Amino acid sequence: MMNPKPTSVEEYFSWFPPEIQAKLQQMRETLREALPHAKEVISYSMPAFKTTEVLVYYAAAKKHMGYYPTGSGVSEFKNELSGYVTSKGAIQFPFDQDLPLELISQIAQFRDEEAKLRAELKKKR
Template sequence: MPGTPSTIDDYLAALPTDPADAIEEIRLRVHRIVPGITEAIRYGMPTFMLDDRYLLYLGAWKHHIALYSIPPFDEPLQSAVADYRAAKDTLQFPFSRPIPFELIDQIVTELLARRRAADARHEH
């Protein structure tokens, strides 16, 4: 990708159709699950920000879509993501398999719940 994109739309425009479509679907789902989420590009990747702090990074690569800064989860979500765990805080969804959008919805929902719980603890 020549240069660093400045928006997620720029990022998508530089991708082949299949990865761009997958990222766009995730983008739409994130906005539906997290009202008020904003978008940015950080580290050259689409980033979803909540209250000026990142909630989720994602990137399209040659063979997969990756979600970053994904912590360990409680069961049963931890088992559901186990096959996709590529590193301590990274999930990879290969293009050789259908992208599990419903699972990604669960991940985003859990990330939002954790953020809200952390924010509530800091308010008291």
């Protein structure tokens, strides 16, 4: 059987135990605050925030919260992220640690500015 695809952020959250739901909600609220004009969507079966493009995704894994701010979001903050497992476009925040909400917010706002610049450049073409 294929993994089910959530139709809403609420449905996605409902698949996890309460303690994980609390972390997901914390991530969601932080991103809502950082990106008040962005739309919440499900993309690649994960909650995400979108303006002219998807800015960031997040998802619960077995032992960590995955945060996916694309490659630029990871590389731009590589010094601040040195204590976390990262890959090209992903960051892992272990569930047994508090989420670095300020850093999550800064990365989201960086991605928002990046998307605005990209949209402006497209308009000028």
